[in-house]
Amino acid sequence: MKTEKTTIHDIARHLNITASTVSRALKDHPKISSETKKAVHKTAQKLNYQPNHIAAALRNGKSNIIGIIVPTVDRSFFSSVVRGIEEIANTAKYNVMICQTYDNFEKEVSTVEALLNARVDGIIVSHAKETLNFDHFLKVKERGIPLIMFDRYNDELEVSNVVIDDFLGAYKVTEHLIQQGCKRIAHFTNTRKISIFKDRLRGYREALADNGLPYADELVVESNLQQEDGKAGMQHLLTLKEIPDGLFSASAMGALGAMEALKERNLRIPEDVAIVTFSNETFTSVTEPPLTTVDQHSMRIGNAAAEIFLEEINARERKFIPQKIVLKPELIIRRSSLRKK
Amino acid sequence: MKTEKTTIHDIARHLNITASTVSRALKDHPKISSETKKAVHKTAQKLNYQPNHIAAALRNGKSNIIGIIVPTVDRSFFSSVVRGIEEIANTAKYNVMICQTYDNFEKEVSTVEALLNARVDGIIVSHAKETLNFDHFLKVKERGIPLIMFDRYNDELEVSNVVIDDFLGAYKVTEHLIQQGCKRIAHFTNTRKISIFKDRLRGYREALADNGLPYADELVVESNLQQEDGKAGMQHLLTLKEIPDGLFSASAMGALGAMEALKERNLRIPEDVAIVTFSNETFTSVTEPPLTTVDQHSMRIGNAAAEIFLEEINARERKFIPQKIVLKPELIIRRSSLRKK
DNA sequence: AAGCATAGGATTATCGATTGCGCAATATAT
DNA sequence: ATATATTGCGCAATCGATAATCCTATGCTT
Known part of the structure; x- marks a missing residue:
């Protein structure tokens, strides 16, 4: 059942040469004659030789x-x-x-x-x-x-x-919301301040500033950015005296949750609240409505x-x-x- | 810069014992005294020893x-x-x-x-x-x-x-459509007849037969089951004299394409055409409407x-x-x- | 105290591929 | 024809870990 694996030594034995020659022949070493190489390749084929990468790796x-x-x-x-x-x-x-x-x-x-x-x-x-x-x-x-x-x-x-330039992506996507007429844009960010989320937050803030929109702490929601977090986040935002008219979620799952919350309240997307997000996951194109995102190449x-x-x-x-x-x-x-x- | 990796020989040298003893000590071999073991572990730690799996693998x-x-x-x-x-x-x-x-x-x-x-x-x-x-x-x-x-x-x-029992999954999901009142159920299957698709087709046919519904070749569409195939497939089905009122797609991407085609024609899901599919991909829960599927555990x-x-x-x-x-x-x-x- | 068992390690070969060094045979130079 | 190059390949060590086999002090038995 278990075929004995053939090694370069087996090939060598068959041809009455040494393993080192076989090794060199297989690697097309210049100091080996083409006849020998041919012979080696032939019997390697015949014996069904498979190089042992582990041995090579060790050496x-x-x-x-x-x-x-x-x-x-x-x-x-x-x-x-x-x-x-x-x-x-x-x-x-x-x-x-x-x-x-x-x-x-x-x-x-x-x-x-x-x-x-x-x-x-x-x-x-x-x-x-x-x-x-x-x-x-x-x-x-x-x-x-x-x-x-x-x-x-x-x-x-x-x-x-x-x-990717997270700052730029965030800036562009936030600016896009502003161009669509949003005045009060919320942002979902991660509790853990790893670089990408910090950069996205910066992009968001700078886009607001450059377009003369105020930054409001109450519009920035920190969470783990999963779907349930997004839902909870939006539900919270909807309790504010003045609800947001746009959302930039740093994660696609978060955006999904937000959509859920909005639909439950019968708010329209994007008419009442426009949504954009990051990372072009497969599912972002099949939601209703499909999500605007930043493609990360x-x-x-x-x-x-x-x-x-x-x-x-x-x-x-x-x-x-x-x-x-x-x-x-x-x-x-x-x-x-x-x-x- | 490149730290010399320490081997069991280095440890052996430090303790004035042999490499084999070190090897056995590390593997908690019964024939090694606990003092030696302790000493080995200690210097292994000190020298920042990391076993070389490649060498072990070769041996x-x-x-x-x-x-x-x-x-x-x-x-x-x-x-x-x-x-x-x-x-x-x-x-x-x-x-x-x-x-x-x-x-x-x-x-x-x-x-x-x-x-x-x-x-x-x-x-x-x-x-x-x-x-x-x-x-x-x-x-x-x-x-x-x-x-x-x-x-x-x-x-x-x-x-x-x-x-998983593809036959059973297909049977159950088709039967579900029938229970929902569908009389004319279409099926998307793969061109390549690998076992899973054959089984799903069988399940579909048997569910129809067991429930007294006729099988019609024109309702079974073969393709590669990608989104565009699903769209084309549904567009084709909508040209039939009598269009289907249900669809069982053997792939989730195919179902997605079908939904697209239906929406373009302003047909309602599930009222005009009910849809079910296979494989519980993440996105199936976020489409509008969310898709009924077969979970494959x-x-x-x-x-x-x-x-x-x-x-x-x-x-x-x-x-x-x-x-x-x-x-x-x-x-x-x-x-x-x-x-x- | 002689005989035997046992604990605790040391020796050494091995896994398969690779390579620096060496050497014989042939080729080329002068 | 002698000296030098070159071609083609063998020898033996090496990579690091492991295990079969072998030793050598102790400890124990009667």
Whole structure:
């Protein structure tokens, strides 16, 4: 049943040569005659030889595997990024190992350790919402293993990162609401002040300021940004003396909850309250009405992250200077915010 | 910068003992005194020792990695299955390596090869829609590596598989439409006749027959089941002399397209055409109206698949008899099909 | 006190691929 | 024809962890 796996030694034995010659022949080493190479390939085929990457990895000290850590792949943003990484990685003969933290700090720490022990050649990560302590990532850096962060990142780590311009996205989308005639715009932000949410909040505030609209604390609701939070948030906003006429939710799930609350009160979207949100999740296009969002070019984020990894790997000895890539977000306008035709 | 990684030999040197003792001490081998163990753990800590899984994998012939192959993780069904697998696998000290085929046959073949070369201890897979030839999976079997298929599978391979009862799900959901008063129910199925779609079609037909409704070829539309296919499919159905009053789409994206077509024609859902679909994707609950679907217990599918893997690994030498686990699906009734209050 | 068991480790080979160094045989130069 | 290059490949070590086998002091038995 269990076929004995054939090794380069088996091939060598068949041809009366040594394993080292086989190894070189398979790698197309210039010092091996083309006849030998041909013979080696032929018997490799015949014996159904499959290289043992583990052995090679041990010897070479590199596994040709890139570890990817994301909160969950169950969101089109993250899975698209992963796809973008794979696109580039595969052409460079790297495989990826995808791990999910489910936004849990302990799981993130143990995942990093597991990847380190698996001797991945690099790690690309978007950290958990819970993560406040970055020591586990520091360890990666100290090991000399390329670490690239995307979307959610931490400046103090001094590693390369790829992000979209959250500030600009927030600014544009808020400005869009203003252009649609909104005067009293609410904002859903995350309790945990990770960079992306801080930037979105800044974008929101600056757009208001630049357009002569006042900022009101009561219109900014902090939560975990899940659907139920969004619903509760909107229900709360509707108790204000003066209810908002627009909402910019920093998360799509939050926007969904808000829509629910509005429908229950028979308020119209966008006529009574216009809604815009972030991250172009699949479902944003199928809600009623479809949601205006900011597209984050997730695939390109992945491409860029993988490219940085490759550069960094090749830089090696020479010191590599961490770089920051900021992609421009794009507005996707749908009915949830379209008051003017 | 690049910290020299410490090995068990370094620890051994520090304590004036041998590497094998260190190895045994770390694994809590009974033949090592507790003092030595304590000392080893202490200096391991001090030297910041991290085991090299690659070396162990080479020596032991097992990597403690389970390969997972899915069409894409960008669908809650698959990502939930993955999560279910991880849940069980992690408790048994296995890590997972997730790979996506994007429903492409060549990518699937090369992925299988990559996993084999990475010497994974087992493979859990839901194959690509395109896949008709299963030789690459046969190779996995021949290597003696546990192979478990879920959702989409192939009977001829004689490997364990975990599925939900597609027939029953289809039967129940069609019957539900009938109970809601539908007399002329259409069905969207896939062009490629992989088992799950065949079973859903059977369930549909049998439910019709059991309830005295005629089967009509013109009401069954074959496509790739994407959103645009669903839209086109419904547009076609609306040109029939007698249009349908119900639709069972074998895919959620297809149902979405159908809704689009109906809305454009100002037909009401569910009053004019009631809709039900399969697979409880996130977005099905946020459409207008929300879609009635069949929940596939995706997390439990993953649990079961991982459990079979563990059994199979432990069976080893003894011959393992492939098993088939069929989970019962559950109806989730939402407004898209609810005519009676 | 001689004989045997046992605890606690040391030796050494091994997993499969890779590579620096060395060497023989052939080719080229002068 | 002698000296030097070049071609083509073998030798042996190495990557880090592990396990089968072998040793050597103690401890225990009668």
